Amino acid sequence: MCPPLRRTLVLLVLLTSALACARPPSGESEPRASPSRIVSLTPALTEILFAVGAGERVVGVTEYCDYPPEAKTRPKVGGYVNPSVEAVVALRPDLVVVSPGPGNRDAALAMQREGLRVEIVPAETLEESLDAVESVARLCGADERGRALAASVRARLDAVARSVAGRPKVPTLFCLQTTPIIAAGRDTLPAQLLEIAGGRNVVTEPRYPRIGLEAVLASKPELILQSRMDLPAGEAHDEERFWSRWTRIPAVASHRVVVLDASLALRPGPRIADDAEALAAIVHPVVHEEPAAR
Amino acid sequence: MTGWRKPGALAVVVLLSLAAVALAASVGPSELGLRELIAALAGEGDANRRTILIDVRLARALLAGLVGAALSAAGCAYQAVLRNPLADPYILGISGGAALGAVAFDAVAPRAFLEATTGRPAAALAGALCTLVVLFGLTRFRGRTETTALLLTGVVLNAFDSAVIQFFVSTGDPARFQGTLSYLMGAMTSPSWSVLATLAVLCGIGLGALAAQARTLNLLAVGDEEAAQLGVNVERSTWVAVVAASVVTAAAVAFTGIVGFVGLIVPHAMRRLFGPDHRLLVPASAFAGAAMVVLADAAARTLLAPSELPVGVVTAMIGGPFFLVLLMRRLRES
Numbered sequence: 001m002c003p004p005l006r007r008t009l010v011l012l013v014l015l016t017s018a019l020a021c022a023r024p025p026s027g028e029s030e031p032r033a034s035p036s037r038i039v040s041l042t043p044a045l046t047e048i049l050f051a052v053g054a055g056e057r058v059v060g061v062t063e064y065c066d067y068p069p070e071a072k073t074r075p076k077v078g079g080y081v082n083p084s085v086e087a088v089v090a091l092r093p094d095l096v097v098v099s100p101g102p103g104n105r106d107a108a109l110a111m112q113r114e115g116l117r118v119e120i121v122p123a124e125t126l127e128e129s130l131d132a133v134e135s136v137a138r139l140c141g142a143d144e145r146g147r148a149l150a151a152s153v154r155a156r157l158d159a160v161a162r163s164v165a166g167r168p169k170v171p172t173l174f175c176l177q178t179t180p181i182i183a184a185g186r187d188t189l190p191a192q193l194l195e196i197a198g199g200r201n202v203v204t205e206p207r208y209p210r211i212g213l214e215a216v217l218a219s220k221p222e223l224i225l226q227s228r229m230d231l232p233a234g235e236a237h238d239e240e241r242f243w244s245r246w247t248r249i250p251a252v253a254s255h256r257v258v259v260l261d262a263s264l265a266l267r268p269g270p271r272i273a274d275d276a277e278a279l280a281a282i283v284h285p286v287v288h289e290e291p292a293a294r
Numbered sequence: 295m296t297g298w299r300k301p302g303a304l305a306v307v308v309l310l311s312l313a314a315v316a317l318a319a320s321v322g323p324s325e326l327g328l329r330e331l332i333a334a335l336a337g338e339g340d341a342n343r344r345t346i347l348i349d350v351r352l353a354r355a356l357l358a359g360l361v362g363a364a365l366s367a368a369g370c371a372y373q374a375v376l377r378n379p380l381a382d383p384y385i386l387g388i389s390g391g392a393a394l395g396a397v398a399f400d401a402v403a404p405r406a407f408l409e410a411t412t413g414r415p416a417a418a419l420a421g422a423l424c425t426l427v428v429l430f431g432l433t434r435f436r437g438r439t440e441t442t443a444l445l446l447t448g449v450v451l452n453a454f455d456s457a458v459i460q461f462f463v464s465t466g467d468p469a470r471f472q473g474t475l476s477y478l479m480g481a482m483t484s485p486s487w488s489v490l491a492t493l494a495v496l497c498g499i500g501l502g503a504l505a506a507q508a509r510t511l512n513l514l515a516v517g518d519e520e521a522a523q524l525g526v527n528v529e530r531s532t533w534v535a536v537v538a539a540s541v542v543t544a545a546a547v548a549f550t551g552i553v554g555f556v557g558l559i560v561p562h563a564m565r566r567l568f569g570p571d572h573r574l575l576v577p578a579s580a581f582a583g584a585a586m587v588v589l590a591d592a593a594a595r596t597l598l599a600p601s602e603l604p605v606g607v608v609t610a611m612i613g614g615p616f617f618l619v620l621l622m623r624r625l626r627e628s
Contacts, residue, residue: 082464177473179414180481180602205601210476213484214350215600217342218324245486248345 034141035095035117041083041108042099044123044269045136046071049097051270052137052145060091067271085110097136099123099268126192129268130154149270156273157196160280164198170283172199173221173251174265177228178242180210190227190265193272197279199223217248223283224251227260258282300574303567307578311359311585318355318592319347323599354484357493358591358605359584361482361550362560364497364542366583367576369557370564371504371539374515374572375532376441383543383557386429386444386536387451388422392547393478394455395421400474401462412489414477415548422544425451426537439532441518480553480606482591493545500542501580507535508572515570553590553606555613556583562620586612 039060040046046065049058055070060077075091078084085107088096096118098108112118119139123132130150137146174184174194183203184190191201202219203209226239243249243257251257260282265275320328326347333339334347365383372381383389399417428451433443463471485493504511510531513521518528546553560583561575568574587605590612594603 179473179483180476180604182476203600209601210604211600212323212350212595212602214322214324214346214595217346217350218600246345246349248342 035093035139037091037093037095038140039077039088039091039093039096040065040098041077041080041088041096041104042101042121042123043067043080044129044267045097045099045121045132047267047269047271048123048133048136049140051149052133052140052142054137054140054142057140059093060088080104083107085114089114089116093117095119095139097121097139099132123268125187125189125268126157126272129189129270129272132268133270153270153273157276160273160276161196161198164280164284167198167284169195169198169200170223171202171219171221172223172225172283173202173216173219174225175227175239176208176266178226178239181213181216182208182210185209189268189272190225193265193276193279194225194283196276197283199279199283213246217246220250222250222254222256224249224257225260225265225279225282226257227264227266300568304574304578304581307564307581307585311581311588314585314588314592315352315355315359318358318588319351321592321596322346322351323596350484353487353490354482354591354595355588356490357485357549358482358587360490360493360497361546361553362556362583362585362587363501363580364546364583365553365557366560366586367501367504367580368539368543368546369583370561370572370576370579371507371511371535372557373561374511375535375539376445377515377517378441378445379562380558381445382555383539383546384452384552384554386448386540387425387455388448388540388543389547389552390452390455391425391428392418392422392544393552394458395419395424395548396477396551397459397462397471397474400471401466414474415489418548419544422540422547425455426540426544429536429540430533438529441532444536476604478551479604480551480609482550482594482605485549489549493549496545497542500538500545501576503534503538504542505573505576507531507538508576511535511572511576512570515572551604551606553587554610555617556586556609559613559617559620560586562617566620 036057037059038049038054038057040049040058041062043062043065046058046061047067049055050068050071055068058071058074061071061074062078062080062083063076064080065071065074075087077087077091080101083104088111094117096108096111096116098104098118099121108118108120121132121135122128130153133150133153134146137143137149172194174190176182176184184194184201185203185205185207186201187206188208191203194201202221203211205211224243226243228239240257240259243252247253265272265279316328316331320326320331324346326343330339330343331347331352334344368383369381372383372385373379376385395417396414398421399414429444429447433439433447463475510521510526513524513526514528514531514535521531522528543557561579564575564578564582568578587609590608591605594605594608597603
């Protein structure tokens with residue numbers, strides 16, 4: 001590159017950054033109108049936006065925002081872990097919502113530097129999911145619907161818990177992948193939903209630990225819930241064959257290795273009530289037919 | 295050490311590796327120890343215990359042992375043939391090819407038809423062997439192979455493979471690759487006995503070939519010209535050693551991902567103990583490497599039990615500082 005051109009470029013870059021600095025920051029004090037162009041960088045938040053009636057105003061989503069089906073028609077701004085700052089800026093949103101996730105921090109900060117209003121809404125655990133419903137609704141001026149939706153999700157979760165109350169807790173392994181084995185640990189969303197559904201998580205470590213077969217054998221799960229985040233429902237799962245070797249695991253011996261539909265109980269958001277109901281049907285399949293035990 | 299002492303030391307290393315396997319099979323999160331292990335081997339005790347002790351722990355310890363032996367002997371051979379003390383089993387791009395095979399499998403394989411537990415290792419093995427063919431095609435000119443060309447080609451192949459892996463991973467669904475990435479960091483599992491037998495056969499052939507080449511390795515380690523003057527068919531011997539070392543590396547990487555540092559430090563340590571004679575060095579490296587990976591995996595299973603660490607993390611944490619100490623000693627001596 002010849003020197004004068006390079007100098008011009010440097011000058012241009014300096015000028016634009018100076019302009020960026022000069023732009024007034026989106027102050028906390030000024031009253032905000034309800035946003036009309038919303039970009040969601042997290043699938044769970046996309047679900048919430050549509051569920052509280054703000055779907056019409058969603059102008060950009062990630063490639064993984066696949067629910068509700070209508071969300072798939074929105075322009076894509078990149079993946080969950082690597083959203084494109086440029087694509088988001090080009091959509092001229094007046095609100096960007098994002099949950100802290102692996103690798104999206106830098107992108108979110110860059111969007112903020114570009115003057116966008118970026119709201120960070122944690123949505124990982126059960127409580128966070130419920131809070132996220134209300135806070136996302138509040139952010140787009142639908143407070144009332146948010147509260148109502150959160151309340152109905154909560155009520156449905158309570159109903160699931162009641163329906164299995166008094167049943168013996170089924171020791172369960174919620175397994176996310178098999179080579180190596182990674183399972184849902186204490187206080188994670190899958191474990192919380194499992195417990196509501198009348199199961200007892202055999203993994204006591206926090207988060208998503210990598211565990212050995214010996215630990216699985218020693219904890220004697222009577223049910224293995226095998227999830228696959230990467231597969232749509234109905235596709236063949238080789239995990240069943242992985243477990244079939246270990247007939248000393250009670251769940252394997254009694255043929256209670258259940259392969260879950262993709263993302264069941266893994267995605268925080270308004271559908272967790274559906275997830276809890278589906279899990280309860282798996283954990284206590286005969287809850288209505290079984291004669292009162294003993 | 296002179297005379298009978300070195301074979302004696304070799305016997306000690308062999309015993310140590312056996313002891314390592316016994317120790318590894320006696321520790322684990324479920325509090326079953328050596329006594330239960332012996333009972334289980336004798337066919338006593340309840341079936342659940344036998345499953346834990348034999349199918350879970352012992353099978354895994356044997357897998358770790360085979361992988362350690364393979365990597366360490368391969369490193370020893372590469373260091374001799376390439377005349378480079380920094381050569382390790384991964385230097386010729388074999389690991390990169392295996393990793394690429396595994397990632398490509400997870401990215402595009404039709405799930406219904408191959409399972410990850412055997413399909414991924416098979417793809418990794420295929421990737422590693424393809425790399426070997428490419429290496430052979432690229433580095434042989436007019437019937438001759440320059441070891442420098444071999445080394446450089448290997449380094450570039452590794453870099454290229456990792457770029458393609460990055461491409462797959464950054465354009466694909468990250469959820470699809472979660473298993474792959476932890477697999478590549480060194481994923482020791484409890485293998486089925488048929489997997490173990492497959493690996494044992496591959497390693498047996500490769501390690502046997504290397505042991506049989508030990509005298510030639512001694513000459514190649516001095517220099518190609520010197521070896522040729524002493525009647526060695528340098529071209530042929532180089533490739534026999536490279537192919538044998540690559541096959542065992544490929545088999546190891548295919549089943550357990552990348553377990554770093556073993557193939558680098560164990561041959562160095564054994565060279566200090568046994569001197570430069572490959573007739574002792576190859577078997578000593580194999581057994582000491584087995585012991586190291588078996589113990590590292592036992593640590594990986596138990597340190598944070600019931601959570602597990604990737605075994606590659608443990609070998610690197612031990613291997614890195616250990617290699618630096620070896621290096622410092624050598625610098626001080628020279």
